[in-house]
Amino acid sequence: MLNSLPNILTLSRIFAVPILVALLWYPGWELGYGLAFGLYCLMGITDYFDGYLARAQGTVSKLGVFLDPIADKIMIAAVVLMLVATRDIAGWHVIAAIVILLREIAVSGLREFLAELRVSMPVTRLAKWKTTFQLVSLGALILAGAFPAEEWIKLIGLVSLWAAAALTAITGWDYLRVGIKHMD
Numbered sequence: 428m429l430n431s432l433p434n435i436l437t438l439s440r441i442f443a444v445p446i447l448v449a450l451l452w453y454p455g456w457e458l459g460y461g462l463a464f465g466l467y468c469l470m471g472i473t474d475y476f477d478g479y480l481a482r483a484q485g486t487v488s489k490l491g492v493f494l495d496p497i498a499d500k501i502m503i504a505a506v507v508l509m510l511v512a513t514r515d516i517a518g519w520h521v522i523a524a525i526v527i528l529l530r531e532i533a534v535s536g537l538r539e540f541l542a543e544l545r546v547s548m549p550v551t552r553l554a555k556w557k558t559t560f561q562l563v564s565l566g567a568l569i570l571a572g573a574f575p576a577e578e579w580i581k582l583i584g585l586v587s588l589w590a591a592a593a594l595t596a597i598t599g600w601d602y603l604r605v606g607i608k609h610m611d
Contacts, residue, residue, distance in 0.1 A: 433481035434491050436473040440498040443470055444505045454513040460572030467569055500531050506565045515568050523592035530599035537606045546609050554598045560591035
């Protein structure tokens with residue numbers, strides 16, 4: 428199934444992460460941030476289309492189901508780490524970034540544990556909102572690096588980062604409550 432278009436799109440997101448990181452490497456490099464924003468948007472579009480195409484073509488595969496959430500988490504984690512490293516996320520805002528990273532790791536581990544028990548943990552509507560706020564916040568923070576004079580862009584990024592962190596904590600707790608029922 429490596430040659431199906433949805434899986435190729437998912438893999439392209441994973442392979443694009445080092446390029447995204449390289450473009451964000453130098454704080455103050457406005458062109459790099461602009462290119463990173465374009466790549467980030469392209470990665471988001473491929474995230475939408477890989478799932479859409481797999482369902483539309485009836486080519487949903489175990490590989491795709493496995494890789495898609497991993498590709499999302501790799502991209503989110505890499506961008507969060509780079510934005511903290513470049514101090515685009517700094518001060519108290521780092522706490523929001525840590526909450527997001529901790530939840531992503533914890534829920535991934537919980538899903539893996541529950542999968543061994545053959546317990547499914549479907550994605551909730553609130554978790555989809557959490558993802559939306561994460562993507563918007565990180566995109567805005569990248570875009571803010573391309574247009575540093577436009578402080579409102581960074582403000583949108585930071586406000587939505589905290590909204591994402593709040594939803595992250597809520598959905599993480601919800602998943603943990605479900606998972607604890609299966610631990611004894």
